[in-house]
Amino acid sequence: MRSDLRAWLVSPAVIVAMGIAVSLAAVFQFSFRAFVPGSLDVGGLTFANFSGMGKSIYLDAFANTLLLSVETTVFSLVAAYPLAYALVRVKNRALKSFILIVSITPLFLGEIVRTYSWIAVLGSNGFINGTLRKLGLIEWPFELMFTHLGVLVALVHVTIPVVVLMLATAISHINRDYEKAAQSLGAGPVKTFVTVTLPLSMPGILASITTAFAWTFSAFATPQMIGGGRVPTVSTLVYQLGFSSMNFPLAASLSVMGLLMTTAALFALGLLTKRLKAAGGH
Amino acid sequence: MKIRSSLPLPLRVAGPLLIAILLAFVLLPVVVVTIAAFNEKAILAFPPESYSLKWFARVFSYPDFQEGFRSSMVVTGWSSFLALVIGTCLSIAVKRLEFRGKQLLLAILHSPLVVPHFTLGLGLLILVSQTSVQRGYGIVILCHVMLVLPFVLRSVYVSMENLDERLEQAAGSLGAPPVKVLFTITVPLLAPGLFGGWLFAAIMSFSEFTASLFVTTQDTQTLPVAMYNYVREFADPTLAALSAVYIAVTAALLAFANYFLGLGKVLNIEDNH
Numbered sequence: 205m206r207s208d209l210r211a212w213l214v215s216p217a218v219i220v221a222m223g224i225a226v227s228l229a230a231v232f233q234f235s236f237r238a239f240v241p242g243s244l245d246v247g248g249l250t251f252a253n254f255s256g257m258g259k260s261i262y263l264d265a266f267a268n269t270l271l272l273s274v275e276t277t278v279f280s281l282v283a284a285y286p287l288a289y290a291l292v293r294v295k296n297r298a299l300k301s302f303i304l305i306v307s308i309t310p311l312f313l314g315e316i317v318r319t320y321s322w323i324a325v326l327g328s329n330g331f332i333n334g335t336l337r338k339l340g341l342i343e344w345p346f347e348l349m350f351t352h353l354g355v356l357v358a359l360v361h362v363t364i365p366v367v368v369l370m371l372a373t374a375i376s377h378i379n380r381d382y383e384k385a386a387q388s389l390g391a392g393p394v395k396t397f398v399t400v401t402l403p404l405s406m407p408g409i410l411a412s413i414t415t416a417f418a419w420t421f422s423a424f425a426t427p428q429m430i431g432g433g434r435v436p437t438v439s440t441l442v443y444q445l446g447f448s449s450m451n452f453p454l455a456a457s458l459s460v461m462g463l464l465m466t467t468a469a470l471f472a473l474g475l476l477t478k479r480l481k482a483a484g485g486h
Numbered sequence: 487m488k489i490r491s492s493l494p495l496p497l498r499v500a501g502p503l504l505i506a507i508l509l510a511f512v513l514l515p516v517v518v519v520t521i522a523a524f525n526e527k528a529i530l531a532f533p534p535e536s537y538s539l540k541w542f543a544r545v546f547s548y549p550d551f552q553e554g555f556r557s558s559m560v561v562t563g564w565s566s567f568l569a570l571v572i573g574t575c576l577s578i579a580v581k582r583l584e585f586r587g588k589q590l591l592l593a594i595l596h597s598p599l600v601v602p603h604f605t606l607g608l609g610l611l612i613l614v615s616q617t618s619v620q621r622g623y624g625i626v627i628l629c630h631v632m633l634v635l636p637f638v639l640r641s642v643y644v645s646m647e648n649l650d651e652r653l654e655q656a657a658g659s660l661g662a663p664p665v666k667v668l669f670t671i672t673v674p675l676l677a678p679g680l681f682g683g684w685l686f687a688a689i690m691s692f693s694e695f696t697a698s699l700f701v702t703t704q705d706t707q708t709l710p711v712a713m714y715n716y717v718r719e720f721a722d723p724t725l726a727a728l729s730a731v732y733i734a735v736t737a738a739l740l741a742f743a744n745y746f747l748g749l750g751k752v753l754n755i756e757d758n759h
Contacts, residue, residue: 209583209664209665210579210583210585212575213575213576213578213579213583214575214576214579214585214591216568216571216572216575216576217572217573217575217576217579217591217595217635218591220572220595220628220631220632220635221591221594221595223628223631223632224594224595224597224598224601224606224632225594226609226613227606227609227610227612227613227632228597228601228605228606228609229609230609230610230612230613230616231605231608231609231612234612244615283508283511286501286504286505286508287505287508287509290501290505291755292755300750301741301744303505303509304744304749304750305737305740305741305744306509306512306513307509307512308740309512309516309733309736309737309740310512310516312689312690312693312736312739312740313516313693313729313732313733313736314692314693314694314695314710314732315693315695315696315710316693316695316710316713316714316717317519317693317710317713317728317729317732317733318515320519320713320717320725320726320729321515321516321518321519321729322515323530324515324518324519324522324530324532324726325514325515325518325519325532327530327531329529329530329531329532330518330530330531330532331514331518331532334531334532334533335532335533338533361511361512361515364512365512369753369755372753372755373753373754373755376754376755376756393493393497394497414600415599415600418599418600418601418602421602422601422602422603422604422696423696424603424604424695424696424699425695425696425714429714429717438602439602439604439696442604442605442608443604443699446608446611446700452608452611452612452615455608456608456612459602459604459605459608462602462605463601463602463605466600466601466602470600
């Protein structure tokens with residue numbers, strides 16, 4: 205009876221897991237196959253996809269994606285921490301609900317609506333340029349679309365909600381007795397925050413760094429629509445190679461390199477965490 | 487209260503001001519796109535010079551959006567239902583039973599949180615192109631189940647943490663078989679968490695774009711994919727109008743969930759101490 209129940213409970217999840225594993229295996233397998241132009245069939249085994257990756261368009265895309273991911277992670281952490289802190293510690297229920305709804309709604313809008321909304325802000329007739337022109341401050345529009353800065357701002361906006369949620373979970377699990385203890389020993393509010401609250405929320409911060417990095421690396425619509433091809437990323441190249449050139453093998457090998465890069469970054473982060481722990485942090 | 491009164495004045499002003507600025511940043515694009523949707527002219531501009539509702543009318547009459555909405559409902563309905571059932575079963579098994587490969591299974595199921603969506607989409611597309619499987623709704627639904635399952639698992643797992651196991655033990659000791667305990671005690675007690683998890687999965691699935699772009703066809707394209715194709719063809723504010731509708735519905739759903747379920751509890755962000 206018991207093993208019967210177990211099989212019923214677990215097997216549907218196993219099917220989904222197999223779907224994920226087989227998809228990833230398909231990408232790995234294709235990354236080592238030769239491209240046959242004009243056909244979806246692939247040729248024999250080859251390393252050509254990887255050995256050709258030293259070309260500047262690929263290196264540029266990787267460097268740019270990495271830079272965007274790091275910048276987005278840093279800026280969204282800085283912006284999300286105060287929001288998460290307020291979300292957990294504000295006493296007023298209505299204000300709490302307001303902060304919660306506002307800060308997480310963008311998470312559920314999806315990449316297209318969020319990105320398009322930023323076009324309405326950044327475009328040459330958009331909010332920023334429109335307002336500045338109305339005020340008579342500028343004559344010609346600022347170029348914000350198709351720039352690294354434009355893509356970065358939109359990516360930070362996309363990432364804030366998920367970081368807020370993860371940080372709020374961590375902050376809400378901090379035992380407030382520690383803060384009270386610090387204060388009764390004479391620490392001021394700023395010192396209490398820096399020496400007690402912030403270190404105790406470290407697990408949430410590290411989890412957010414992982415997620416923010418992976419999400420940014422994965423983002424496609426934002427660099428595609430706001431970058432307009434002038435801010436190349438791994439995701440936009442994979443799409444271009446897969447759909448415009450139908451070069452699935454090269455798209456697959458770029459995906460594999462991207463996956464390796466994410467894994468390496470997350471591994472380095474894990475090592476850093478261990479070092480911090482060994483040094484007496486949390 | 488002691489903390490409040492002992493904060494120096496600049497900090498007491500700076501804190502709320504910082505929060506207000508951050509909230510304004512998050513809200514800015516949402517507000518701007520909503521206002522831009524009422525522009526009478528056929529360009530996306532802010533502020534509009536004259537106002538009109540015609541782009542909203544176009545949203546509801548444009549065939550690709552109608553079909554995209556229908557496809558999205560099919561995909562979202564199935565994938566959120568399946569993810570909920572699969573996620574609930576697995577959470578119960580993980581919490582209560584021992585089985586081989588548990589950690590590996592969980593690691594694979596959580597991997598879509600870090601594996602780029604374009605990689606998973608490409609993998610599924612390769613699989614479909616190499617086998618004789620039809621690129622129909624089945625593959626899109628499977629894809630969405632993979633992507634939303636981690637969120638359902640989190641939500642269900644949190645509510646299981648708050649479940650009193652003694653209630654189930656009582657039912658068991660009174661002679662109820664495990665399956666009966668599951669359906670008469672465990673599932674009803676988990677209901678709020680299950681609903682929260684389902685709602686999250688549904689909204690995430692409805693908005694999913696990157697992986698959908700790879701696995702959908704003209705016949706199965708979901709609403710976000712139809713929106714992406716629209717923006718590549720037209721520059722008028724129709725998409726701003728659709729975004730405004732999208733924003734209003736999503737915010738209303740979240741506010742509803744917050745009012746009836748206490749989102750703080752579902753998301754595990756209540757101050758426990």
